[in-house]
Amino acid sequence: MQDIFISPLTSGLTSWVEAFPKAKISAMVNAKPTKVQKNASYMFWLHMNEDRQQWLTSTIDLIQKKYENAKIVVLANAPNQAEAFYAMSMGVVAYSHAYSPAFVLTEIKTVISHGGVWLGPDLLKRIIEVSTSLAGNQAEQVNQHLKTLTKREKEVAVEAAKGLSNKEIARILNITERTVKAHLSSTFERLGAKDRLHLALMLNKKA
């Protein structure tokens, strides 16, 4: 696998060289690669200075168009979360500090070449925090709530949380509006919700 560092620097950082002595370093991606072997695989290490999101976007686009299956890693001078998210959403498979020591770089390469994705511990931790409080765990938390309810209460609760009125809920569950109220009342009590709006907020929670 051929490593190519794209950086404004004329010579690579020492850690890069240490990790990958045979890597190429160039200022920009060769749009018309002279010899793109069929089975050759490329790993691009994009050196990211601040305020180059424009450049990042177009460069990644270019690489993805010209080089099939190329792995793209972003090395940021000043890593930041938003940029990392952005890069990953474009298909970048690793995001790390430009001054990461050599062993981290080789580690990254190991992970990447096995089809993995690499993020520094801090970032990953942050992502996990974010996601656990959001989507992933959301289902969990909702379940946590719902599991304290009886079967029927659950059914009523989820409909109510969608914004349906008691009458509508009654119709689709084929019970009386009064019964809906009964289930909702006990639901409120069990979950400590003040009313259906709070219930909805609990079950649609994003925090």
Place this chain on the structure above:
Amino acid sequence: MQDIFISPLTSGLTSWVEAFPKAKISAMVNAKPTKVQKNASYMFWLHMNEDRQQWLTSTIDLIQKKYENAKIVVLANAPNQAEAFYAMSMGVVAYSHAYSPAFVLTEIKTVISHGGVWLGPDLLKRIIEVSTSLAGNQAEQVNQHLKTLTKREKEVAVEAAKGLSNKEIARILNITERTVKAHLSSTFERLGAKDRLHLALMLNKKA
């Protein structure tokens, strides 16, 4: 670093043995370790069968209490996202399939021992999708909605979306309850919301 596999199996899977021939395998964590060297570092590989969340929780707790700085990895027979999130939130530093090939296990160990955190590509991809679509997009969409409202309507709307009653909103905005209703009514019309619950769902949307 001493590797300890905690599993109901009497002998480890072949990939485990291949990756770590010198690892110990035991059915449970030794609560009172006979010889916990000061500087010894331990890596626990918890083999997770389905429906053992209880066990997982208590085991992780136990390890964290008895072994300082121990790294904990979960190997799941049937990996699933919710469980992964849960485990990571408890401080587990890697989560993977129990039948991961040996090279993945060593890869995990490499990453972990350098202070990293390891997740399989699928899971990580999912996490990234989730976080980007949430953290980023959500605010956008809400703004989209809010910007069609007047200043005052906005203020009322956000309070209503939190679950406050008209009376409460009136108090904090220092206006009459009637005025709150007026703002809400026009808000409903502008945003096409049926009532305050729908408004809340719109403004708290997680998509």
Place this chain on the structure above:
DNA sequence: ATTTACCTTGTCCTTTAGTACAATAGTTTT
């Protein structure tokens, strides 16, 4: 100067929501 958009508040009325107090009947647990 006139129109337009906001903010404010009033009264009146209808519809929902939610609770209190009860009751019947099936299921599960102890």
Place this chain on the structure above:
DNA sequence: AAAACTATTGTACTAAAGGACAAGGTAAAT
């Protein structure tokens, strides 16, 4: 078998919510 939990529905009442109709005041745009 008795106790506890669940599902169902009734009547009645209180309190919000939301709309209809109306109107006075301010500020900006035409």
